[in-house]
Amino acid sequence: MGERESEGEMIWTREKPTQPGWYWYRTLHHGKPTFVDMVRVYPYGDTFLVRSMEFAGTFIKDFTGEWAGPIEEPEEKGTGDE
Numbered sequence: 001m002g003e004r005e006s007e008g009e010m011i012w013t014r015e016k017p018t019q020p021g022w023y024w025y026r027t028l029h030h031g032k033p034t035f036v037d038m039v040r041v042y043p044y045g046d047t048f049l050v051r052s053m054e055f056a057g058t059f060i061k062d063f064t065g066e067w068a069g070p071i072e073e074p075e076e077k078g079t080g081d082e
Contacts, residue, residue, distance in 0.1 A: 010068040016060050017041045017048065023069030025050070038071070 010024070017023055020043050026036040039052040041060065048060040 010071075012066040012068050014066055016063065017067055017069065019070065020048070021070035022073065023067050023071060025052075025063065025065055025067055027065040035065075041070075 012024075012026065020041050022038060022040055024036065025039045026033045028034065037052050037054055039050045039055060042049045042051065044059075049057045050060055050063060051057055
């Protein structure tokens with residue numbers, strides 16, 4: 001997981017994530033996206049759970065769509081209090 005065509009460019013794959021982090025997830029119907037969500041993948045024993053606004057701790061094995069990521073978290077900007 002985490003395959004990229006070039007620096008910063010993600011590609012969709014059916015390969016499930018193998019490390020925790022934020023990912024794009026989508027389902028397809030007749031080759032067209034029908035649902036797209038940004039999800040968080042958490043370790044849970046020897047597997048992973050997926051959470052988002054749509055999924056509340058669902059086992060990763062239950063997902064059949066495509067993945068892209070992991071998504072790098074942005075840097076924190078200074079608060080101006082320095």
